[in-house]
Amino acid sequence: MRSFLFVPADSERKLARSxxxxxxxxxxxxxxxxxxxxxxAARAQARAFLxxxxxxxxxxxxxxxxxxxxxxLDDLAAVLPGKPHGILLPKCLPExxxxxxxxxxxxxxxxxxxxxxxxxxxIATETPAAxxxxxxxxxxxxxxxxxxxxxxxxxxxxxxxxxxFDGSYDDAYRLARALCLLAAADAxxxxxxxxxxxxxxxAGLVVECAAARRSGFVAKMAIHPAQLSAINSAFSAxxxxxxxxxxxxxxxxxxxxxxxxxxxxxxxxxPHLTLARRLLGLNPEREPATSR
Numbered sequence: 001m002r003s004f005l006f007v008p009a010d011s012e013r014k015l016a017r018s019x020x021x022x023x024x025x026x027x028x029x030x031x032x033x034x035x036x037x038x039x040x041a042a043r044a045q046a047r048a049f050l051x052x053x054x055x056x057x058x059x060x061x062x063x064x065x066x067x068x069x070x071x072x073l074d075d076l077a078a079v080l081p082g083k084p085h086g087i088l089l090p091k092c093l094p095e096x097x098x099x100x101x102x103x104x105x106x107x108x109x110x111x112x113x114x115x116x117x118x119x120x121x122x123i124a125t126e127t128p129a130a131x132x133x134x135x136x137x138x139x140x141x142x143x144x145x146x147x148x149x150x151x152x153x154x155x156x157x158x159x160x161x162x163x164x165f166d167g168s169y170d171d172a173y174r175l176a177r178a179l180c181l182l183a184a185a186d187a188x189x190x191x192x193x194x195x196x197x198x199x200x201x202x203a204g205l206v207v208e209c210a211a212a213r214r215s216g217f218v219a220k221m222a223i224h225p226a227q228l229s230a231i232n233s234a235f236s237a238x239x240x241x242x243x244x245x246x247x248x249x250x251x252x253x254x255x256x257x258x259x260x261x262x263x264x265x266x267x268x269x270x271p272h273l274t275l276a277r278r279l280l281g282l283n284p285e286r287e288p289a290t291s292r
Contacts, residue, residue, distance in 0.1 A: 001024040001025050001059065001190070001218075001219050002024050002218070002219050002220070002231060002232050002234075002235035002236060003022075003023045003024045003025070003219060003220060003221075003222055003228050003231040003232050003235070004023065004024070004025045004026075004027050004061070004192065004219060004220070004221045004222065005018060005021055005023035005025070005026050005027065005221075005222045005223075005225065005228060006027045006029050006033070006063070006195070006221065006222065006223050007026055007027065007028055007029060008029050008033035008034060008042075009028040009029055009030050009033075009034060009042040009043070009045055009046040009049075009062070010033075010034050010038045010041055010042035010045060012045060015028070015045065015049050017225070018225070019053060019056060019058075021225040021228055022225070022228045022229065022232065023058055023222065023225070023228050024058060024059065024219070024232070025058055025059040025060070025061055025085075026058055026059070026060055026061065027061045027062070027063050027088055027221070028046045028049065028050070028060070028061070028062045028063070028079070028084075029062075029063045030042055030043065030046065030062060030063060030064055030065060030071075030075050030079075031063050031064065031065050031066075031090055036071075039071060039074075039075075043074070043075060043078035043079060044078065046062060046078070046079050046082065047078055047079050047081060047082040048082070049082070050062075050079065050082025050083060050084055051081075051082045051083075054083060059085045059086070060082075060084045060085050061084055061085060061086045061087065061088050061121065062075070062079045062084050062086075062087055062088065063087075063088035063089075063090060064076060064079075064087055064088070064089065064090075065090070066089075066090050066091040066092070066096075067089070067092070067096050067099060067100065068091075072100075072103075073103065076103060076104070076107055077107065080104075080107045080108070080111055080113065080118065081111050083113065083117075084118065085118070085119060086118055086119035086120060086121055086143075086145065087100065087104070087118060087119070087120055087121070088121045088123065089120055089121070089122050089123065090123045090126060090150075090153075091123065091126045091127060091130070091153065092122050092123065092124060092126075092130065093129065093130055093133045093136075094122075094133055094136040094137050094140045095140075096122075097120055097122055097137070097140045097141050097143075097144055098140050098141055100120055100141075100143075101120065101141040101142075101143050104118050104120075104143065116142065116143060118143065119143050119144075119145040120141060120143045120144050120145065121144075121145060121146040121147070121148060121190075121192065122137065122144065122146070122147050122148070123148055123149070123150050124137070124147050124148070124149060124180060124183060125149040125150055125151075125154055125176040125177075125179070125180055126150045126153035126154055126157070127153070127154065127157055128154075128157055128158070131154075131175070131176055131179060134179045134180065134182070134183040135183065135186065137183050137184075137186065137187040137189075138186050138187045138188070139187075140187070144187060144189050145189050145190060146184070146189050146190035146191070146192050146219075147180055147183050147184040147187065147189055147190070147191060147192070148180065148191075148192035148193070148194060148221060149176050149177055149180035149193075149194050150194055150195075151169065151173045151176065151177075151194055152195075152197070154172070154173065154176060155173070158172060167204065177193075177194070177215075178215075181215060181216055181217065185216070190218050190219060191216060191217045191218060192217065192218070192219045192220065192221060193208075193209075193212040193217040193219070193220040193221070194220075194221060195220075195221045195222065195223050196208050196209075196220075196222075196223075196227065197223065199222075199223055199224035199226055199227055200226075202226075202227075202230055205227055205230050205231070206230050206234065209230055209231055209233075209234030209235070210234055212234075213234050213235055217235075218235060218278075219231075219235055220234070220235065237279045237280070241279050242279065242280065244276070244279075245275075245276035245277070245279040245280050246276075246280070247263060247264070248263060248268055248272055248273055248275075248276035249273065249276050249277065249280070251263050251268070252273050
């Protein structure tokens with residue numbers, strides 16, 4: 001997956017349009033984009049939408065309200081019968097992921113769903129306390145498949161702006177971004193970059209996507225369909241990337257007992273093999289099993 005598009009769950013029009021957006025995954029939002037008075041209708045609409053797109057080519061997630069909000073259990077009870085692929089958990093600590101795992105287990109049993117089928121993506125940097133807990137996600141739940149970060153809620157907590165005058169992130173938010181990346185690597189899950197809020201600034205989005213890809217993020221969240229082309233392009237492996245990755249995988253397959261091998265006049269080792277396999281995973285077209 002390269003792109004995750006947020007869609008307000010209370011907007012029938014945006015839900016309908018999102019199906020042709022080109023996003024690899026949709027996030028039906030029950031949190032920030034839905035006012036409390038609209039939550040019951042948004043939950044019902046999200047459930048109906050999920051039930052109607054089960055055979056679609058994109059993955060479906062739901063961002064519920066924070067566990068401490070008092071609305072999360074109602075969110076889960078409403079949408080899980082629609083069989084989403086996963087839940088996006090905002091404003092969380094590692095312990096919240098474990099708690100959500102328990103809730104999902106109970107709901108799966110109650111609704112007759114496949115056990116442990118629903119995955120979790122954690123938005124793990126939205127409060128100061130969450131920043132200091134990022135090293136505790138490893139092993140917290142087998143459902144955890146990704147960690148992402150958020151700058152907007154963190155800025156609200158800190159009472160400042162997350163951007164410098166030149167448009168780059170201020171130091172606290174750069175730290176949150178870096179620690180999110182490290183936390184995901186430590187936990188063995190996808191590191192997903194946060195949104196770019198100016199959906200009309202394609203040039204700025206392209207720069208931010210390229211920086212995220214270089215750092216090691218494998219996907220990015222979007223707030224508008226217009227952002228998806230740039231995001232999908234940035235997080236897709238290039239033909240040159242794939243050619244190199246296939247050669248690395250092949251040369252190690254030919255030398256299974258070697259820790260280091262020569263390839264095109266350069267030495268490659270275990271970390272290069274890991275990167276090569278990851279690059280092949282970034283390709284939207286699945287590689288043959290023999291090349292993995």
